[in-house]
Amino acid sequence: MRIVKTDCEYFIFLWTAYKRKVRIGLAAALTEEEVFVMLGLLPGIGCLDRNDSGGGIFMGQNKDAQVNLRKVAMIGCGFVGSASAFSLMQSGLFSEMVLIDADQERAEGEAMDISHGVPFAREMKIYAGNYDDITDAAIIIITAGANQKPEETRLDLVHKNVGIFKSIIPEIAKRNCQGILLVVSNPVDILTYTALKLSGFTENRVIGSGTVLDTARLKYELGKHLSVDSKSVHAFIIGEHGDSEIAAFSSANVSGIALSEFCEMRGHYAHDENSRQIAERVKNSAYDIIKKKRATYYGIAMAVKRICEVIIRDEKSILPVSSMMHGAYGLEDVVLSMPAVVGKHGVETQVPIPLDKEEIEKLQKSAETLKEIIRDVEW
Numbered sequence: 001m002r003i004v005k006t007d008c009e010y011f012i013f014l015w016t017a018y019k020r021k022v023r024i025g026l027a028a029a030l031t032e033e034e035v036f037v038m039l040g041l042l043p044g045i046g047c048l049d050r051n052d053s054g055g056g057i058f059m060g061q062n063k064d065a066q067v068n069l070r071k072v073a074m075i076g077c078g079f080v081g082s083a084s085a086f087s088l089m090q091s092g093l094f095s096e097m098v099l100i101d102a103d104q105e106r107a108e109g110e111a112m113d114i115s116h117g118v119p120f121a122r123e124m125k126i127y128a129g130n131y132d133d134i135t136d137a138a139i140i141i142i143t144a145g146a147n148q149k150p151e152e153t154r155l156d157l158v159h160k161n162v163g164i165f166k167s168i169i170p171e172i173a174k175r176n177c178q179g180i181l182l183v184v185s186n187p188v189d190i191l192t193y194t195a196l197k198l199s200g201f202t203e204n205r206v207i208g209s210g211t212v213l214d215t216a217r218l219k220y221e222l223g224k225h226l227s228v229d230s231k232s233v234h235a236f237i238i239g240e241h242g243d244s245e246i247a248a249f250s251s252a253n254v255s256g257i258a259l260s261e262f263c264e265m266r267g268h269y270a271h272d273e274n275s276r277q278i279a280e281r282v283k284n285s286a287y288d289i290i291k292k293k294r295a296t297y298y299g300i301a302m303a304v305k306r307i308c309e310v311i312i313r314d315e316k317s318i319l320p321v322s323s324m325m326h327g328a329y330g331l332e333d334v335v336l337s338m339p340a341v342v343g344k345h346g347v348e349t350q351v352p353i354p355l356d357k358e359e360i361e362k363l364q365k366s367a368e369t370l371k372e373i374i375r376d377v378e379w
């Protein structure tokens with residue numbers, strides 16, 4: 001009989017036993033997913049080879065291990081980067097987080113400050129690092145770049161932030177990272193396109209946070225309007241994360257009941273006027289917040305945490321992330337937000353939801369706006 005000495009060996013033993021379908025103790029009672037989560041609880045042990053479509057697990061010492069599922073990298077530690085890092089620290093999803101910023105002291109200060117919360121959360125190593133530290137990160141989040149000033153649109157940021165991406169993405173690409181690139185900086189659709197082109201990563205591995213935040217804002221507003229839990233509201237903002245975004249009301253529902261029907265159940269009958277006002281409030285919320293407090297960061301930090309959770313836990317949840325379009329609604333060679341199944345390999349497949357004629361026209365216009373900007377960018 002084999003003697004198991006350390007926790008680490010115990011977990012490896014359990015996993016091997018599980019894979020051989022040996023009916024021993026705990027392993028027999030656990031699903032593959034649960035054993036996988038247990039393995040990942042030990043820092044640096046749960047590693048995923050992204051080229052293994054079967055989702056194989058590799059142990060820390062294995063020379064083939066390429067991605068440490070417990071490690072995340074944050075590039076950019078301003079309002080959005082630090083708030084996202086803070087929410088990730090609290091989530092317990094990762095055991096290692098490297099922070100990188102052009103302003104090294106900023107990254108160091110944020111790493112210290114966020115680390116001091118660790119005794120109230122789960123054990124985690126948080127430090128300021130450099131690009132050599134991101135090689136094995138499962139998710140590389142980019143929040144670096146200028147933010148919107150009052151009255152400035154997201155598209156006004158294009159040239160500044162494409163320039164910044166031209167310095168960041170090649171650094172990532174040359175380290176042969178196998179993780180998933182999550183772009184948050186604005187204009188997020190253009191910058192996700194930029195990251196895709198400059199990184200040479202496969203399309204599934206380059207995701208923009210897209211309209212995940214806008215969709216949360218829509219659900220929040222509808223939940224408030226209808227006095228119902230926003231989690232019971234199923235509705236998406238699609239298209240550009242910006243002024244041409246579309247609230248896809250035609251497919252919206254509350255736990256399966258068409259939105260207009262549910263509105264009437266709650267005593268609201270002015271559908272056109274109410275939906276117009278709600279869509280406007282959602283679209284303008286970033287402008288309103290920026291006017292009042294200079295930046296938006298808590299909402300996006302929660303959106304970043306949710307996207308990471310879906311990837312790391314391979315949830316295959318449907319999120320309106322930004323990714324490359326391939327023909328749906330006649331859209332090609334443009335990156336924008338469309339509901340998609342997201343899991344450990346990033347975007348698995350887009351889910352083009354049913355849209356009415358007006359929504360399709362607006363979506364095509366939104367795509368055209370983005371394409372015009374892309375044509376203007378110097379690569």
Ligand SMILES: NC(=O)c1ccc[n+]([C@@H]2O[C@H](COP(=O)([O-])OP(=O)(O)OC[C@H]3O[C@@H](n4cnc5c(N)ncnc54)[C@H](O)[C@@H]3O)[C@@H](O)[C@H]2O)c1
Nearest residue numbers: 076077078079080101102144145146147184185186295300
């Ligand atoms: N996708 C969304 O839903 C969403 C929501 C809010 C903000 N944002 C965007 O996130 C970005 C960051 O916003 P913020 O409020 O944190 O801005 P910020 O100015 O507070 O922070 C930006 C950080 O990026 C760093 N930086 C600049 N160039 C860099 C480089 N080459 N390498 C590494 N770091 C670099 C800066 O030093 C700074 O710390 C903006 O583009 C903003 O528009 C996106």
